[in-house]
Amino acid sequence: MTNQNDIPQEELEQKITEAELEAQIEEEAPVEEELVEDVPASVETEAPVSPEKVKKETPSKARMIWRKFLIWMVVIAISFAGGFFFDTIFRYQPQSIELADAKNNVQSLKAEVERLSLFEEENIALSEQVQEITIHITLLSTKAAVSDASLAIEQDRTADAKLALDLVGSTLETLKEMLNEDQAEVVENMIQRHNLIMIELEGDGATVQTDLELLSNKLNTLEAALFASP
16 A cells, blocks of 8 residues: 555645646536526527417317307397387387377367367357346336336326337346246236236226336336346
């Protein structure tokens, strides 16, 4: 066995130096591998895309067909909605216009009826006024005829008294037809009184003036009942 003391000093130092170099080389090797791993991905060469990835990114034929079907369904739905909308407009718009015209006509007719009703009410009121005036004139004519007959009897003008009494009889009949049932019954009593006066006038005529006064009072009472101011 060779003794370490027998190895020359220079050779020993050379071996130690070589051992240190080898150790240093081994320590620097991992550092280079780490530098290689730390290189950015942008610097590295882009890896080729695999056919499986390309196949996944490309839409399938069934999916494309389904997409086209949905597009056509949307187009058909829009067309149908548009057609329904225009059909509704063109079909119901004339009816709406006719309905509006009918409503306007109804309103016009109602307004016309109301206007005519006002005229009708006015006509009724005027007719009642005319009727009332006519009754009053007839009543006044009867009273005047009674007064004429009474004056003619006082003056012994029998012929004039008969003419006046004939007028009294005709006006009483006319007046009876103008009045209601109760009022007509009062006038009927006057007519009976007039008939009695005519009979008395053919006789001695002593009670004619008394009956004429009673008849005049009845006429005054009737006039007060019909035309007295409220």
